[in-house]
Amino acid sequence: MxxxxxxxxxxxxxxxxxxxxxxxxxxxxPQPTRFTGGSGEQMPDGSPASGTPIDDSAGPPGRVxxxxxxxxxxxxxVRETFFAYGRWEARHSETLQRAEWRFVDMTIESGRTYRYAASGNDLALSTRHDAEPGWHKRSALFMPRLASRxxxxxxxxxxxxxxxxxxxxxxxxxxxxxxxxxxxxxxxxxxxxxxxxxxxxxxxxxxxxxxxxxxxxxxxxxxxxxxx
CATH class of the missing domain: 3.10.400.10 (Sulfate adenylyltransferase)
Incomplete structure (x- = not known):
């Protein structure tokens, strides 16, 4: 599993x-260019549109x-838009060779629980420039495993x-x-x-x-x- x-x-x-x-x-x-095995609707090249999808448009032919x-x-x-408690800080990035903002998640260590936009939470949100920690709206892309409900x-x-x-x-x-x-x-x-x-x-x-x-x-x- x-x-x-x-x-x-x-x-x-x-x-x-x-x-x-x-x-x-x-x-x-990518969208399949043909299928192997099965039967059903025909692809433009006459191959059956069921079974294992194959991409022949790039890379080695016959790529599943x-x-x-x-x-x-x-x-x-499930990842979803959520709210985390924490603060933003500027850290030097060796890759970019400049400072970049990074979020420091303090939700669990502060004894709080994550909140969720889909649940209609109405929170007073902080900004990157606030000195003290607060609630911040976070993209689903950044949801940690602990926050998934x-x-x-x-x-x-x-x-x-x-x-x-x-x-x-x-x-x-x-x-x-x-x-x-x-x-x-x-x-x-x-x-x-x-x-x-x-x-x-x-x-x-x-x-x-x-x-x-x-x-x-x-x-x-x-x-x-x-x-x-």
Whole structure:
């Protein structure tokens, strides 16, 4: 069993905490040029679009594209925007040959606990130039292991086109009946089912206009949340 970090936005963290999100879709990088094994939809070169994804566009031919989110049995550690107690200090960087600001995390040693933006914490925040320690908003990219409050057990991983997302899948993404609960409204498109339309709106808010129509290959990761 391997544990890997995975980033989620505030609305999706709230969906996880509400117990209504059991899937996530992430773009396959690089996009596969062909597949080996399996059968199904045909790629432009006539090869079957299922089985093991292969990237022949760069590097050695026949390079397998591995899922960065693991395999069934692995664990995902959720990273989210959070608040830490500490201070900033300027330290000399040998690499940059100049001083750079670095955050000194004092949350645990000061007897405090991490806070989370997705939980709606309203804190008086300090700045880099404040002399005394205080609360600082921190990017999910810098979340330490101790601060992670959500662990997910991977139960299934597959690859498919983004637009293959069904209404049931969109609900499992934390949308559908829970769309208002996670702070999103369904996109106004009568040709789509409500949950899929809402999910498309969220996808494009993250990945940009036209990213849904591009219909990339995505990893579909299904998971079960571990009890705290």
């Amino acid at each position: 391997k544990e890997r970090p995975i980033l989620f936005s505030g609305p999706m963290v709230r969906a996880l905490l509400a117990g209504i999100k059991t899937q996530t879709r992430r773009v396959v990088k 594209i591995a899922c960065p989110y693991g395999v069934p049995g692995d664990r995902l550690r 959500i662990l997910l057990d991977v139960v299934d991983v597959r690859i498919e086109r983004l637009n293959d997302c069904s209404e049931r899948d969109a609900v499992a993404e934390g949308i559908g009946v829970g769309a208002e609960r996670v702070g999103h409204k369904a996109a106004a498109d009568a040709t789509e089912a409500p949950a899929v339309a809402a999910y498309r709106g969220i996808w494009e808010s993250i990945n940009g206009v036209g990213s849904w129509a591009a219909n990339p290959w995505v990893w579909v990761v299904e998971f079960r949340q571990r009890a705290p």
